[in-house]
Amino acid sequence: MSLPRLTLTACFARLLPFALSGLLAGCSVIPKSEPVRLFTLPAPTLLASSEAARELTLRVDTPGAGAPLDGRRLLIMPTPGEFQAYGGARWRDDAPRLLRDHLIEALRRDGRLSTVIDETSRAQNDAALTGHLGAFHARYREGNAEVVVRLDAQLLDDRSREVRASRRFEAVMASDGDGLEAVVAAFGRAADRLAVEVVDWTLAQLPRDPA
Numbered sequence: 078m079s080l081p082r083l084t085l086t087a088c089f090a091r092l093l094p095f096a097l098s099g100l101l102a103g104c105s106v107i108p109k110s111e112p113v114r115l116f117t118l119p120a121p122t123l124l125a126s127s128e129a130a131r132e133l134t135l136r137v138d139t140p141g142a143g144a145p146l147d148g149r150r151l152l153i154m155p156t157p158g159e160f161q162a163y164g165g166a167r168w169r170d171d172a173p174r175l176l177r178d179h180l181i182e183a184l185r186r187d188g189r190l191s192t193v194i195d196e197t198s199r200a201q202n203d204a205a206l207t208g209h210l211g212a213f214h215a216r217y218r219e220g221n222a223e224v225v226v227r228l229d230a231q232l233l234d235d236r237s238r239e240v241r242a243s244r245r246f247e248a249v250m251a252s253d254g255d256g257l258e259a260v261v262a263a264f265g266r267a268a269d270r271l272a273v274e275v276v277d278w279t280l281a282q283l284p285r286d287p288a
Contacts (some may be wrong), residue, residue, distance in 0.1 A: 112165060113165055113166065113167055114165060114166050114167070114257075115167055115168070115169045116151065116166060116167070116168055116169065116261045117168065117169045117170075117175065118175055118176075118179050118264060118265050118268050119262075119265035119269075120182060121179060121182050121183040121186055121268075121269055121272050122269055123183050123186045123187055123269075123272065123273060123276065124186070125186060125187065125188045126187050126188050126189045128188075128189050130188055130189060130190060130191045131189060131190055131191060131283065131284075131285060132191050133190050133191060133192070133203045133204070133283055133284075134190075134191065134192040134193075134194065134200060134201065134202040134203050135184065135190050135192070135193050135194070135202060135203065135204050135205070135206060135279070135283070136193075136194050136195065136196060136198070136202040136204070136205040136206070136235070137177055137180055137181050137184070137193060137194070137195055137196075137205075137206045137207075138177070138195070138196045138205060138206065138207040138208075139173050139174050139177045139195070139196060140173045140176065140177065140207065140208045140209055140210040140228060140230075141173070141208075141209045141210065142172065142173045142209065142210040142211075142213075145160055145162075146172055146173075146210055146211075146212070146213050146214070147171055147172065147173060147210075148171055148172070149167045149168045149169075149170065149171050149172070150162040150163070150166075150167060150168075151163040151166045151167070151168065151215075151257070151260070151261070152213070152214035152215070153214060153215040153216065153217075153222075153260075154214055154215070154216040154217075155216075155217055156217075160214065163257055163260075166257055172210065172213040173210050175268075176210060176213065176226070176228065176268060176271075177195060178195075179268050179272055180206070180272055180275055180276075181193050181194075181195060183269075183272035183273070183275070183276050184276055184279070187276050187280075189280050190280070190283075201235075202235050203235055203283075204232055204233060204234060204235055204241065204282075204283060205232070205233040205235050206230060206231075206232055206233075206275075206279055207230070207231050207233060208228050208229050208230035208231055209228070209229045210227070210228055211227040211228065211229055211245075212225045212226060212227035212247070213225075213226050213227075213264075215252065215260050215263070215264075221251060221252070222251075222252040222254070222255050222259075222260060222263070223249055223250060223251045223252055223263065224249070224250050224252060224260065224263040224264050224266075224267045225247065225248070225249045225267070226247070226248050226264070226267045226268055226271050227245065227246065227247040227248075228245070228246045228247075228271060228275070229243070229244075229245050229246075230243065230244055230245075230246060230275060230278075231243045232279060232282050232283075241282050242278075242282045244278060246271050246274050246275055246278075247271075248267040248268070248270040248271040248274075249267065250263045250264075250266045250267035250270065251263065
């Protein structure tokens with residue numbers, strides 16, 4: 078004996094929520110966000126200079142940069158002229174500020190200047206180190222990964238705003254592998270090499286006797 082159509086419909090309506098709940102329990106309709114790993118540059122390895130500190134205050138400005146170098150993505154150039162980004166990875170800050178902080182720390186560790194500040198400080202300064210970040214990315218050269226960091230630096234007299242000196246700095250460092258950790262380590266070594274050159278050049282342009 079068959080059940081009435083109304084009874085079958087009512088039974089189906091009662092069972093449908095349970096069937097849907099079991100189906101949805103096995104899958105998520107909202108895609109899970111990709112976990113993001115945050116990286117920063119290792120601290121500079123410069124040793125303190127044996128020279129006495131000069132009573133000068135240097136301001137280090139955040140260098141300018143165009144997109145995409147002004148962002149937080151870890152960039153790689155697989156072919157000339159093409160930028161890509163490592164998935165699931167970011168710098169803790171945008172690249173220009175990362176390099177600025179690295180240079181400030183290097184100058185402070187060197188110790189040949191009494192005071193080193195950034196552009197957020199309201200303290201008076203004798204000179205300013207500024208510039209433009211032209212490269213801060215990994216690339217492939219003959220099938221091997223390497224990192225390039227390039228800075229066009231200018232040293233300004235803070236009173237006259239005239240350019241004391243300008244120079245292009247570039248550090249290229251081979252990566253020990255294609256993995257993300259190896260590439261980040263190469264970024265650190267490249268920034269370290271650049272910082273050594275920038276610190277020595279900056280000190281060479283500033284007077285030994287502030288008077």
